[in-house]
Amino acid sequence: MGSRSLVALLAALCACRLGVRAAGRSKVNPRIITAPQGTREYAFPRSEKYPVFYHEENTSAIYVGGEGRLYYHDFATSESYMEDFPVENGGQCLKPGSPEDNKNFITLVAKHGDGMLVCGTGACAPTCWNLTQRQKSSPQDGRGLAPFTPDANSLVVVDYPDIYSTIKKSQQNGKIPRFRRVRGGGELYTSDTVMQNPQFVKATTLKHEESHQDKIYYFFREDNPDKSLEAPRNISRVAQLCKEDKGGTSSLSASKWTTFLKASLICVDPATKGNFNWLQDVFFVPASNWRDSKVYGLFTNTWGSSAVCVYSFGDIDDVFRTSKLKGYNGPNPEIKPGQCVSSGQHTPSETFKIADSHPEVEDRVEPLAPSRSPLFHNKHRYQKIGVHKVSVRDGQQYTVLYLATDKGSIHKVVELPEGVQNIMEIQVFSRKEPIQSMILDHERAMLYVGSASRVVEVPMAMCGLYRNNCESCLLARDPYCGWAGGRCQAVHQNPEVHQNLDLNPWQGKCQKGEVMEADTYQNITVVPFSRYYLNCPVESHYATYNWYHNNSLIKTCNNTHPQMDCFYFIQNVSHTHYGHYLCESEEDGFKQALVRERLVNQLRFMSQKGRATTTLGSWLQLLLAALLVELLH
Numbered sequence: 001m002g003s004r005s006l007v008a009l010l011a012a013l014c015a016c017r018l019g020v021r022a023a024g025r026s027k028v029n030p031r032i033i034t035a036p037q038g039t040r041e042y043a044f045p046r047s048e049k050y051p052v053f054y055h056e057e058n059t060s061a062i063y064v065g066g067e068g069r070l071y072y073h074d075f076a077t078s079e080s081y082m083e084d085f086p087v088e089n090g091g092q093c094l095k096p097g098s099p100e101d102n103k104n105f106i107t108l109v110a111k112h113g114d115g116m117l118v119c120g121t122g123a124c125a126p127t128c129w130n131l132t133q134r135q136k137s138s139p140q141d142g143r144g145l146a147p148f149t150p151d152a153n154s155l156v157v158v159d160y161p162d163i164y165s166t167i168k169k170s171q172q173n174g175k176i177p178r179f180r181r182v183r184g185g186g187e188l189y190t191s192d193t194v195m196q197n198p199q200f201v202k203a204t205t206l207k208h209e210e211s212h213q214d215k216i217y218y219f220f221r222e223d224n225p226d227k228s229l230e231a232p233r234n235i236s237r238v239a240q241l242c243k244e245d246k247g248g249t250s251s252l253s254a255s256k257w258t259t260f261l262k263a264s265l266i267c268v269d270p271a272t273k274g275n276f277n278w279l280q281d282v283f284f285v286p287a288s289n290w291r292d293s294k295v296y297g298l299f300t301n302t303w304g305s306s307a308v309c310v311y312s313f314g315d316i317d318d319v320f321r322t323s324k325l326k327g328y329n330g331p332n333p334e335i336k337p338g339q340c341v342s343s344g345q346h347t348p349s350e351t352f353k354i355a356d357s358h359p360e361v362e363d364r365v366e367p368l369a370p371s372r373s374p375l376f377h378n379k380h381r382y383q384k385i386g387v388h389k390v391s392v393r394d395g396q397q398y399t400v401l402y403l404a405t406d407k408g409s410i411h412k413v414v415e416l417p418e419g420v421q422n423i424m425e426i427q428v429f430s431r432k433e434p435i436q437s438m439i440l441d442h443e444r445a446m447l448y449v450g451s452a453s454r455v456v457e458v459p460m461a462m463c464g465l466y467r468n469n470c471e472s473c474l475l476a477r478d479p480y481c482g483w484a485g486g487r488c489q490a491v492h493q494n495p496e497v498h499q500n501l502d503l504n505p506w507q508g509k510c511q512k513g514e515v516m517e518a519d520t521y522q523n524i525t526v527v528p529f530s531r532y533y534l535n536c537p538v539e540s541h542y543a544t545y546n547w548y549h550n551n552s553l554i555k556t557c558n559n560t561h562p563q564m565d566c567f568y569f570i571q572n573v574s575h576t577h578y579g580h581y582l583c584e585s586e587e588d589g590f591k592q593a594l595v596r597e598r599l600v601n602q603l604r605f606m607s608q609k610g611r612a613t614t615t616l617g618s619w620l621q622l623l624l625a626a627l628l629v630e631l632l633h
């Protein structure tokens with residue numbers, strides 16, 4: 001309990017507040033979970049400076065690319081192995097000197113057909129290998145698939161047999177970044193004039209009803225050509241391309257995409273008009289109808305706040321199909337810019353010329369109707385977003401967002417009928433390492449969270465965390481968990497559980513007698529004139545905690561100091577301090593006893609087994625508590 005409280009105290013330094021959009025309960029603080037149960041860890045044999053991670057859906061294994069090495073670990077069987085990928089032929093760095101230069105950093109690990117594609121910098125000579133059942137192919141030229149040196153602005157999308165990439169193909173500096181098709185139907189790249197200093201975020205392909213309409217969408221930031229003082233310096237964008245684009249008809253345009261268009265993404269808080277213009281990460285949520293497929297965009301602003309805005313691909317497509325081109329007032333050609341042509345055909349050169357000189361559409365992409373505003377925003381600087389759809393008992397689906405903070409923790413945020421609620425903060429790593437990667441396994445409901453030294457497998461359903469009674473289980477409002485058979489258990493293990501996710505009152509769902517608590521007091525001997533403190537663990541920040549002494553209320557803790565346990569401190573124990581102490585939590589009218597202690601005078605109650613009044617750990621806690629109170633003042 002000691003270390004738990006310590007971590008809780010430390011975590012208190014980052015106050016967790018979600019700007020909950022809708023009305024309803026104004027509950028603001030999540031439960032904080034450290035080293036959650038059921039997690040499994042794989043530590044690399046050595047730390048990696050630029051690790052890359054690959055996990056295939058519905059498996060229990062993870063691949064990690066490091067410096068000259070590929071690690072494999074299966075969490076279910078604990079099988080691990082390592083494969084070496086050394087620099088071939090000494091590399092080709094023009095001015096070796098930087099220690100980064102003479103190494104082969106693996107930058108891409110991906111499934112490609114039946115094999116795995118593994119690519120690395122190869123000491124300025126990008127190289128790829130095809131790995132099939134642990135058999136390495138001979139090295140191949142990897143230019144365009146791996147950068148010359150580790151580079152944060154590289155994006156590779158594998159949509160077998162096609163591969164798209166934003167990686168430079170030449171070592172010379174000063175090249176304008178391009179979005180390319182590097183494998184599959186013929187090489188194509190974006191015109192150098194259509195993006196201004198782009199920073200790529202993510203890309204996806206999307207199947208439409210007819211294959212010639214299939215699209216590629218990519219998300220990026222770029223410099224704002226509007227340099228006025230009040231204009232934001234960066235704009236967040238979505239770009240579209242047709243998958244079957246065959247390039248232009250002239251020799252100059254033969255290798256250029258002819259279906260490129262870009263639009264701005266809007267994420268503005270209507271209440272404050274606060275603009276979240278820096279796209280940090282996106283997550284794609286497919287749907288059976290492509291128009292309903294969604295993209296969850298995570299944005300930050302200059303003040304370090306974050307917002308999540310959700311867009312539908314139907315809306316994005318409408319903007320590209322119907323909007324005017326910015327700055328173009330001429331007549332529209334028969335084939336409109338951005339329109340996909342029938343299979344095997346080329347975009348007419350007239351259409352391409354207009355699009356190439358006016359690549360931006362005037363309309364902007366707004367978040368989903370009806371609100372057209374952020375799902376929520378708050379004061380955290382989130383780094384990554386993941387979205388999981390959870391099916392619950394009544395066949396309904398709930399959306400759970402996983403947001404990686406810049407402090408090594410993950411917030412679990414649930415979309416509930418009355419608005420979003422941050423129900424949990426998970427401290428993933430025992431040491432506070434930055435989160436480099438967060439991969440969701442939707443089928444197995446697992447998170448794979450990677451740092452420079454390890455990968456942790458975290459179950460999304462952690463129902464054992466909730467105090468094992470019906471009320472606590474339902475009050476948690478965790479879509480993964482419900483109450484059945486006297487246990488708080490995962491919905492996927494028992495679809496017959498009771499849950500409390502809608503706005504109906506929950507009280508009727510718990511039967512009397514399901515709360516099984518022994519109401520015995522723990523006897524604790526305390527010497528007179530010593531100091532003593534009583535500690536009640538704060539498990540839910542939505543509850544109020546009360547300390548009673550001989551049935552009289554002596555202390556109340558509520559949201560004032562959220563992440564701190566509820567202490568009651570006795571400066572100098574005198575005879576009136578002895579007796580029964582009870583700590584009770586109250587949430588939504590549900591009360592439960594959490595701590596029962598009976599302080600007895602050692603002089604009268606001679607026992608060798610009595611607990612020491614104060615241990616070193618508890619003093620440390622107290623000191624921190626005092627420190628924290630000072631800090632908060």
Ligand SMILES: *[C@@H]1O[C@H](CO)[C@@H](O)[C@H](O)[C@H]1NC(C)=O
Pocket residue numbers: 058443
């Ligand atoms: C996931 O794997 C399990 C066991 O290997 C299999 O039974 C199940 O059908 C798989 N699910 C999907 C969606 O492939």
Ligand SMILES: *[C@@H]1O[C@H](CO)[C@@H](O)[C@H](O)[C@H]1NC(C)=O
Pocket residue numbers: 112113114115116117130131132
């Ligand atoms: C790698 O090997 C697999 C299986 O032989 C094949 O399907 C795939 O196309 C290969 N990939 C590359 C890039 O050569």
Ligand SMILES: *[C@@H]1O[C@H](CO)[C@@H](O)[C@H](O)[C@H]1NC(C)=O
Pocket residue numbers: 520521522523598
């Ligand atoms: C505490 O002491 C009282 C009185 O001696 C006794 O009845 C009770 O069982 C003790 N409680 C525990 C948990 O040992």
Ligand SMILES: *[C@@H]1O[C@H](CO)[C@@H](O)[C@H](O)[C@H]1NC(C)=O
Pocket residue numbers: 529572
């Ligand atoms: C505690 O109280 C007793 C009696 O009231 C007093 O003699 C003693 O000095 C006090 N101890 C401390 C540490 O304040």
Ligand SMILES: *[C@@H]1O[C@H](CO)[C@@H](O)[C@H](O)[C@H]1NC(C)=O
Pocket residue numbers: 544556557558559
């Ligand atoms: C918190 O406690 C204070 C005093 O202890 C009380 O006045 C206030 O109403 C409480 N707030 C809530 C939300 O329970």
Ligand SMILES: *[C@@H]1O[C@H](CO)[C@@H](O)[C@H](O)[C@H]1NC(C)=O
Pocket residue numbers: 549550575576577578579580
């Ligand atoms: C509480 O009860 C204990 C024992 O029953 C007694 O010694 C103590 O004086 C009481 N204290 C108060 C404040 O009622």
Ligand SMILES: CC(=O)N[C@H]1CO[C@H](CO)[C@@H](O)[C@@H]1O
Pocket residue numbers: 197222223233234278301302
């Ligand atoms: C507010 C913000 O993030 N500004 C960035 C805009 O882009 C330039 C370069 O692309 C960055 O240097 C700024 O920090």
